[in-house]
Amino acid sequence: MNGRSDKDITIQVCTNLAGEVQMLLRTGLVTAPSIQIKTFPPCCMRAKQKAALCNGQTSDSAYNELEQGRGQEREQQEQATKGLLRIMTATCLGTCDVDFSRDSAMPALCFHYFLNEATVQALLAKGKYLLTPGWLARWEEYLADWGFDQATARGFFQECLTGLVLLDTGVDPDGVRNLQAMAHYLGVPYEVLPVGLDHFAYIVKNRLLEWQLVKDRQEHAAVQASLSQRIANYAMAFDLIIDLTQLMEEKEAIEKIKELFTMLFAPQRLEYRPLREADEQTDEGDSWILKPLASGQGFFFVSFTTTVRWACF
Template identity: 30%
Template sequence: MAELPGQLTLVVCENVRREVLAVLSQEQWGAVRVVSFVPRGGERGTGLVELLGQTAEAPGRGEQVEILAGMCFRAAQVGLPNRTRFRLHLVEHCAQLFLPREMVQRYLARGVRLLLPREIVEPHNGCTPREAAACPFLAPERPSGLVLLDSGIDPNVGLAFEAFARQMRLPAEVLPVGLDTLRLHLGNLVQEWRLEQERRRLTASLSEAIRRSSDHALALDLIGELAAVATEGEVIERMLDLFTLLFTPGRLTYLSWRRGHPGPGYGRPGPPGEPELQALAQADLARDYGWLPSGKGFLLRVHHQDEVLGLLEVDELALLAYGEHYLKLGLILSKVCGLAIAQARSYERERRAQERLRHQAYHDPLTGLPNRLFFYEQAEDALARARAEERGLALLFVDLDGFKPVNDAFGHEMGDALLKEVAGRLVRSVRNGDIVARLGGDEFLVLLREVASPEDAEVVARRILANLRSPFRKGEQEICSSASIGIALYPDHGEDVQSLMLQADGAMYQAKQAGRDRYVVAVPMESGSGENVPR
């Protein structure tokens, strides 16, 4: 095996190998080698053992092994030598590399089989799709439905999935997931590897310099804490503690820097004043350091790679005779602190990216309303609470009247604007705590919590109808809209979300047949009359 110094070896499940390679081809992350294993073992699994065994026997060549996989890694029966040097990043299911964890859990709790594209076009080790679907490591033996996580890299997988679903005789859905969540996982993993390499190099240099100080033990503990804290503010506070311990200055002033602009200020023994921060922001450093005009301290540029993260002023040194030594130590320390701050910012970007992806997964991109999946989850939770507290709730199915002619006459831009306006009017028609979601097209769902009687739901339905009748204006165009609403109540019309949705959907169609712009309350299940009354 060829030696590749400083290389990252990434071990992934064969089911996601193509997607991983697609992400790596789009990014410039340097030397990353991809090795895959087949969930049910086989020749590729044996190759993995050999690879990791060789890595363990030659740890000095700078090769790091990172394993990113679901529980199928254990299912693959890949035996790892005891001396193997690797880090394991396990998720509960490979689908979590493409979807938020909560969404995957919801699907699995409903008995849904989540399929990746390779499981359709290249079933495991030559087994048939029917055999693959029964794999105990991947799904229930008889799932309640099938969902294909379409990453977008195989244009033919949709047809193969349709054929698979017909063969299995199960309800099926294609869920476009793209590569953004996988890109986030891989980017974080590569970033952690890079930071770890740099941290080891800088810490070794710094440790040697600090050992000359009488407080070296406590200082090294503070350095260890730099890598452990999560937020940038915490890193800065530890940095100031460390400089205070080693340099005993009369004053420390730190000004954070983001995207070329000054940010918050920090200081010891107290917060810096505005004049101090302004003077620091205007400092012009030709190098990474500079002596203060007073000669009693110095200024350090805290940075990581080419990004300036902040400026640190160390003033009124206790022992000016050791100024040059302090400066050399400060330069090394500033690099370690810069690395820790860069890592904290990376974690913050990761958190925001995860929140953004989660929002996208649970919300409609046009209206910003929760989507069907989010509504289903919230409705299940609300039903469980209503059941426990013996209270009622209502589900309203809202369908716009005559939306297609609007699209045909005024274009999709006007249609989209109308949908967004309708979404806003629906939200304004319900209480805080109630949920409005877009099901798709011109269909919306409303969940009313804590409904004491059918009349409570009817009041909301009448308010919705009145709010939607007001003309909608965009530019010189004016459109009059209305809706048909079906109402289903728990427990009268069903005791689970699916039953309530079916009852509300049926009542909504009766409202349309009765002339539109009205609502219909579903008939209680025990009545058996089948007659819903339009209102």
């Protein structure tokens, strides 16, 4: 047992976007009864680790946890995946075999969390290299991981791109400084595009509302099914009771009562015993003590008249 309730929500997000998720919660742009943030390393940061993950060879505990979590989610589907919101993209793990549930929010690129798709495509078409604050904070590690030194990095970026664009979400006070440092290192122009968190908040809130709607429908269906079953049981019981009132023979009444008790209680054994004067009685008069036939057996009995008793085991 992990102590989590069915109202708890886990937001699974790469570390590059964790600051934005935390800001949504701190500012109240996104609210929920209970939200836990779970981060995983960005696959776009470590090409070698990404390849190892695809081959099942990574030793990174966070990656292993993400992979192993697939089977765990299936086993605990009633608890974990119902409240799991993944903030990642279709390119996060490349071609890795990851079980993205229907609770996963997966645009094509992480930039789509902050700008609409048409705007992103227009910027890319102009040769702009888009950056998020979380990615930019690690730009030197990225370039090193890609095998660039300053000379090769300058040659590549100056040939292929027209400039750097920071999608400034406002979560990193060092974002502009990091952008200037990277642009100076590469020898390319840069610009800052203030995007804020409104678009991101809309997406996350929409996903949370979708989850809540599914949960409410499931709870409603469960309650409705339970009530329908109870109504059906009551209807059957009343039908049998009506039948009992129309019986004239004791033998027929006994069989009908057996049928009623079997339907209501599903006992392992059902006995009918006629009352004899020598039987024990309690001080309550019409209640009767029935000793179990074997030790450890439970029972209950019902007395309709002072002449018969029923016991269900």
